[in-house]
Amino acid sequence: MADRVIKKSEFIELIDRLLESYRVYAPVRQQDMTNFQEISAADQVDLSLANTTMSPKSIMLPQSETMFEFNVDKTSDQAAILRETEKDLSPRLIFGIRPCDAKAFQLLDLNFDTVAYKDPWWVARRKTTTLMGLACNAPCSTCFCTSVGSGPFAPEGLDLLLVDVDDYFLIQVITEKGEKLLNEEGIETEAAGAMKQAALASEKSSLQSIKSVVSAASLAQHDTKTLFDSDFWEEVQFACINCGVCTFVCPTCWCFDIQDEVHKDNGIRLRNWDSCMFPLFTLHGSGHNPRAQKLQRLRQRFMHKLKYFVDKYDKGVACVGCGRCVQQCPVNIDIREVFRLMND
Amino acid sequence: MVSLKEKMIHRALLLLSERKVDAVLGFQRGTIPMMSHPILIRHPEGADQLHWDSFCSTNLANYLPQRKERIAIFAKGCDSRNIVLQILENQIKREQLYIIGVPCQGMLDRRKVQAELNGRELLGVRETSQHLHLLGEGFMDSLERSSYLQENCAICTHRNAVIHDELLVEPVLEQEGVDRYEDVRAIEAMTASKRWSYFEELLAPCIRCYACRNACPMCFCPVCFVDESTPQWLGKSIDPTDTKTFHFLRAYHLAGRCTDCGNCERACPMSIKVRQLTKKLEKDILELYGYEAGLSLDQSPPLDTYSPDDPQEFIR
Numbered sequence: 113m114a115d116r117v118i119k120k121s122e123f124i125e126l127i128d129r130l131l132e133s134y135r136v137y138a139p140v141r142q143q144d145m146t147n148f149q150e151i152s153a154a155d156q157v158d159l160s161l162a163n164t165t166m167s168p169k170s171i172m173l174p175q176s177e178t179m180f181e182f183n184v185d186k187t188s189d190q191a192a193i194l195r196e197t198e199k200d201l202s203p204r205l206i207f208g209i210r211p212c213d214a215k216a217f218q219l220l221d222l223n224f225d226t227v228a229y230k231d232p233w234w235v236a237r238r239k240t241t242t243l244m245g246l247a248c249n250a251p252c253s254t255c256f257c258t259s260v261g262s263g264p265f266a267p268e269g270l271d272l273l274l275v276d277v278d279d280y281f282l283i284q285v286i287t288e289k290g291e292k293l294l295n296e297e298g299i300e301t302e303a304a305g306a307m308k309q310a311a312l313a314s315e316k317s318s319l320q321s322i323k324s325v326v327s328a329a330s331l332a333q334h335d336t337k338t339l340f341d342s343d344f345w346e347e348v349q350f351a352c353i354n355c356g357v358c359t360f361v362c363p364t365c366w367c368f369d370i371q372d373e374v375h376k377d378n379g380i381r382l383r384n385w386d387s388c389m390f391p392l393f394t395l396h397g398s399g400h401n402p403r404a405q406k407l408q409r410l411r412q413r414f415m416h417k418l419k420y421f422v423d424k425y426d427k428g429v430a431c432v433g434c435g436r437c438v439q440q441c442p443v444n445i446d447i448r449e450v451f452r453l454m455n456d
Numbered sequence: 457m458v459s460l461k462e463k464m465i466h467r468a469l470l471l472l473s474e475r476k477v478d479a480v481l482g483f484q485r486g487t488i489p490m491m492s493h494p495i496l497i498r499h500p501e502g503a504d505q506l507h508w509d510s511f512c513s514t515n516l517a518n519y520l521p522q523r524k525e526r527i528a529i530f531a532k533g534c535d536s537r538n539i540v541l542q543i544l545e546n547q548i549k550r551e552q553l554y555i556i557g558v559p560c561q562g563m564l565d566r567r568k569v570q571a572e573l574n575g576r577e578l579l580g581v582r583e584t585s586q587h588l589h590l591l592g593e594g595f596m597d598s599l600e601r602s603s604y605l606q607e608n609c610a611i612c613t614h615r616n617a618v619i620h621d622e623l624l625v626e627p628v629l630e631q632e633g634v635d636r637y638e639d640v641r642a643i644e645a646m647t648a649s650k651r652w653s654y655f656e657e658l659l660a661p662c663i664r665c666y667a668c669r670n671a672c673p674m675c676f677c678p679v680c681f682v683d684e685s686t687p688q689w690l691g692k693s694i695d696p697t698d699t700k701t702f703h704f705l706r707a708y709h710l711a712g713r714c715t716d717c718g719n720c721e722r723a724c725p726m727s728i729k730v731r732q733l734t735k736k737l738e739k740d741i742l743e744l745y746g747y748e749a750g751l752s753l754d755q756s757p758p759l760d761t762y763s764p765d766d767p768q769e770f771i772r
């Protein structure tokens with residue numbers, strides 16, 4: 113599908129127009145960071161930072177969402193019957209999502225959209241959401257996407273990929289969903305050769321600027337038990353304070369917990385993000401906790417991402433190299449270092 | 457700060473090779489600019505990993521509770537005050553510790569520095585006594601150190617270790633005439649409804665990751681009330697009522713025990729000023745009991761103890 117082009121000034125009008133038919137999510141300034149939020153006007157978008165502090169995961173898998181409602185009044189004939197909570201599944205557009213974060217959605221599909229199990233809301237949201245990505249002309253020093261199957265211009269998982277070229281965006285059309293959106297909005301001008309050349313040059317220099325490299329090649333071959341029992345965990349875990357920061361900011365951490373909350377006769381069943389770093393995550397009803405130690409919890413996070421996932425799906429690691437955990441861990445536990453320890 | 461670092465390495469090497477301690481608790485240089493990484497060094501050969509700069513702000517006392525070995529710890533003023541409290545609250549024994557006081561000039565706030573960058577990528581920093589130089593692709597900026605201190609450090613009045621076995625270098629001058637509670641008074645002066653919305657706004661971005669709690673050297677309950685499940689005291693969603701309950705209760709648990717080391721605020725990924733809560737309690741404790749947390753092994757936190765001449769009628 114041929115690349116299109118749009119002037120930036122017209123692009124702003126396009127977003128405002130799209131707001132009529134889509135709920136649009138984009139990076140918005142929050143104090144000293146940006147995060148994805150639903151916008152009501154194009155001028156709320158802030159693309160000045162390389163990426164958002166929180167990943168866009170919450171748009172597909174909200175940190176907390178009510179799944180069902182119920183009644184506990186035993187005299188009612190509706191007692192204890194779960195009713196699905198109505199959700200707004202109207203068309204949505206995520207603008208400004210980076211290629212790594214789009215790739216993360218694909219990895220989450222492996223868990224939420226399988227032959228055996230389909231998470232209805234995940235599947236529905238994926239279907240009704242169009243991803244209009246933005247290529248990274250200037251990756252951060254902590255980005256290592258190219259080592260883990262993504263890249264600053266990688267199209268995987270996106271419907272459209274915008275490349276910032278001076279006063280224009282070159283738009284790569286990746287899926288039919290993306291093409292349909294452009295056609296409906298009359299964005300049909302094809303990108304000229306010079307524009308394509310400029311985009312290619314950006315891609316090349318962007319790729320060259322990525323200096324952060326990890327190696328994942330041997331992970332599949334290593335023996336699981338040997339990795340599990342390695343001495344290095346003791347050192348890696350020492351500084352960890354077992355907060356949930358790394359898991360909450362991560363676009364590929366998908367774990368959740370289900371809770372009922374009842375007020376008087378009415379109850380709701382919630383799904384909330386959970387974290388393998390929390391002791392409660394594995395606490396049994398008996399009081400036994402198979403991961404009572406910090407070391408065990410930290411090891412779980414890395415073993416899941418870099419070994420169990422690799423072995424189970426044969427689709428690489430469960431990390432897209434966004435670098436958020438590297439930037440946000442309060443005590444500088446750096447997953448790139450753990451890659452080295454586990455892989456080498 | 458090279459000299460501090462070299463002195464640390466020298467001391468660690470000696471303490472470990474003479475087997476005066478089993479381990480040395482200090483910092484390693486971070487893998488990204490303006491970051492440091494706490495480490496526990498067990499062998500003399502490891503001593504040269506030690507590092508020191510203005511971003512070694514993590515309160516190392518957080519790593520002490522329930523440790524069994526003899527540990528040498530590099531302690532800033534605030535770390536030392538938390539050590540005092542941990543000794544008083546039976547988390548670690550004085551005899552187990554070899555405290556090396558590190559006179560502190562105040563730690564720098566990486567987020568304040570980041571805000572100056574406007575999205576430009578920082579590749580490294582260089583420090584001189586008064587300045588922080590920022591290095592990146594095609595730029596080198598110089599910042600006045602004193603304007604980028606962590607907020608708690610800017611108003612810190614105990615920069616020298618209050619308890620120590622040795623001092624790494626000469627003590628620094630303590631700041632005097634500091635007004636520690638300007639912001640608290642501003643909140644106190646608000647009407648109740650304004651104050652409520654102030655706290656609602658303050659805590660709205662919270663993602664309940666509990667980094668603030670876990671970063672705190674005084675949060676060492678075997679099971680936090682937030683994690684108790686039978687009964688469960690608190691909802692697990694990001695419902696604003698639950699979030700506020702977590703924050704208010706956490707702050708109350710720290711009344712008279714918080715040293716304002718700022719570890720909570722520093723750890724928060726959402727840059728929430730959680731010290732706004734603990735500082736109010738710090739001020740109340742000071743006004744009610746004349747007590748500042750962690751200054752002396754002879755004084756337990758007022759809410760941990762009972763005194764026959766308590767000024768309050770109800771308790772007698």
Ligand code: SF4
Nearest residue numbers: 352353355357358441
């Ligand atoms: S690795 Fe870092 S961010 Fe993750 S739980 Fe440990 S201290 Fe928190």
Ligand code: SF4
Nearest residue numbers: 362431432434435437
């Ligand atoms: S593990 Fe870290 S670098 Fe990898 S995807 Fe998650 S947050 Fe990004």
Ligand code: SF4
Nearest residue numbers: 533534560562609612
């Ligand atoms: S609180 Fe005081 S002692 Fe602690 S780091 Fe800041 S200035 Fe130093």
Ligand code: SF4
Nearest residue numbers: 662663665666668724
């Ligand atoms: S660290 Fe920040 S985001 Fe996390 S629980 Fe504390 S206040 Fe909330």
